[in-house]
Amino acid sequence: MRGIGKTALVHNAYHDKGFKKNFTHYAWVTISNPLREDDLLCSVLRDFKSDYPTSDSARPLQGMRMELAQFYEANKVNKSFRCLVVVDGLTTTREWDLVRSSLILEEYNAVLQVFGTVRNVELRPDMKEQANQILSKCGGIPFAIIDISGHLASRPRTVREWQRSNERLNLDQLEVNPDLGPMKATLESCYNSLPYYFKYCFLYLSIFQEDINIMHRRLVKRWIAEANVRGIQGSEAEEVGERVFNEFLSMTIIQPTRYTAITSGRVSSCSVHPLMLEVSTSKAIDEKLIFMLGHDNNTAALMDTIRHVVVRRNWRRKP
Numbered sequence: 001m002r003g004i005g006k007t008a009l010v011h012n013a014y015h016d017k018g019f020k021k022n023f024t025h026y027a028w029v030t031i032s033n034p035l036r037e038d039d040l041l042c043s044v045l046r047d048f049k050s051d052y053p054t055s056d057s058a059r060p061l062q063g064m065r066m067e068l069a070q071f072y073e074a075n076k077v078n079k080s081f082r083c084l085v086v087v088d089g090l091t092t093t094r095e096w097d098l099v100r101s102s103l104i105l106e107e108y109n110a111v112l113q114v115f116g117t118v119r120n121v122e123l124r125p126d127m128k129e130q131a132n133q134i135l136s137k138c139g140g141i142p143f144a145i146i147d148i149s150g151h152l153a154s155r156p157r158t159v160r161e162w163q164r165s166n167e168r169l170n171l172d173q174l175e176v177n178p179d180l181g182p183m184k185a186t187l188e189s190c191y192n193s194l195p196y197y198f199k200y201c202f203l204y205l206s207i208f209q210e211d212i213n214i215m216h217r218r219l220v221k222r223w224i225a226e227a228n229v230r231g232i233q234g235s236e237a238e239e240v241g242e243r244v245f246n247e248f249l250s251m252t253i254i255q256p257t258r259y260t261a262i263t264s265g266r267v268s269s270c271s272v273h274p275l276m277l278e279v280s281t282s283k284a285i286d287e288k289l290i291f292m293l294g295h296d297n298n299t300a301a302l303m304d305t306i307r308h309v310v311v312r313r314n315w316r317r318k319p
Contacts, residue, residue: 031089038064045071
């Protein structure tokens with residue numbers, strides 16, 4: 001898909017601190033054409049293993065395959081063990097098949113995610129339309145792009161299959177759609193990796209409607225009023241709130257909706273990304289921060305200390 005910045009999107013996701021916390025080992029491989037399996041394995045092993053030789057001396061292909069299998073076997077006892085490999089510069093489906101057969105060993109495929117970027121590949125107009133629709137649903141969130149890319153890579157490369165994936169990709173059903181289970185887990189990992197005071201601010205976003213404009217200054221002040229942010233390490237509470245706001249912008253948790261030209265393009269209002277709103281709402285209900293009318297809340301939860309009652313536009317009073 002030319003012109004949509006594939007490598008830049010994947011590069012930004014790969015270097016995102018929140019995303020990389022989901023993995024214990026990671027490798028970025030820029031391949032030369034034609035793709036050579038020994039070069040691929042050598043590059044991955046160098047990134048995975050800090051003590052791997054950096055010399056360019058040739059190593060037996062079978063030996064490197066065994067080293068990779070031994071690496072997986074030695075680390076699988078660690079429950080958090082997960083590996084990420086990005087292969088940049090693929091030009092044919094044959095190269096992609098070689099990558100998968102070289103790196104993904106059947107007994108260890110649960111701990112490894114492999115993604116590739118392609119160059120100089122033209123899609124048919126109908127496939128490009130489906131691809132663009134799928135990308136637009138990701139809303140620029142690196143985690144969503146990576147997970148959906150991995151899903152598509154595992155499916156047959158046909159227009160009909162991509163159309164089915166597009167139709168099933170109802171991101172407003174993150175909680176109930178089993179096809180979105182891996183993405184939900186990744187987005188929740190993003191939440192879990194946030195600093196503690198970021199988490200409170202993130203949960204507070206659950207009180208807002210999906211497409212409402214939230215004023216920048218008002219949101220920061222409300223975080224302060226709710227004691228979600230406080231002054232820390234010599235910084236005033238307002239400075240901390242601004243730091244959280246800007247970090248949420250960079251992570252695409254919130255999206256700018258209006259800028260103030262007077263302040264050189266400073267974001268004056270924002271909205272919560274629909275995907276992140278789903279995660280925020282789910283977590284806020286679990287933490288008993290909100291009670292949402294129309295949701296499958298346990299009515300007994302009203303007996304607990306609930307700080308906010310949330311009414312979404314799709315709620316209808318029962319007769």
